Amino acid sequence: MNTEVFIEEMRIEEVPDACALWYSLSDLDVSPSFDSAERITEYLRRNPGLSTVARRGEHLVGAVMCGSG
Numbered sequence: 001m002n003t004e005v006f007i008e009e010m011r012i013e014e015v016p017d018a019c020a021l022w023y024s025l026s027d028l029d030v031s032p033s034f035d036s037a038e039r040i041t042e043y044l045r046r047n048p049g050l051s052t053v054a055r056r057g058e059h060l061v062g063a064v065m066c067g068s069g
Contacts, residue, residue, distance in 0.1 A: 002057045010051040010063060015040050018053065018063035043067060 010018065015037045022030045044051060047067035054062035 004056065005061060006055050007052055008055070009049055010044060010053045010065075012041050012044055014053055014060065014063070015044070017060040021060055021063060040065070 019032070019035070019037050019040065022028055022035070023032055043065065050066040050068065052064050052066075053060055
């Protein structure tokens with residue numbers, strides 16, 4: 001079993017996987033209607049290079065959104 005985790009810049013094509021991860025977490029306050037893939041994609045375009053994902057093999061295991069002012 002591959003246990004290595006790789007951190008890299010979040011790409012727009014990873015937004016659906018990140019949304020699925022976030023929506024699956026009951027303690028995380030996200031809303032599919034407000035925190036939609038379309039809104040997150042626009043956020044990434046406004047804040048390029050600041051958000052990251054963590055992958056273990058082919059699986060997305062973490063995602064962090066960051067932005068500037």
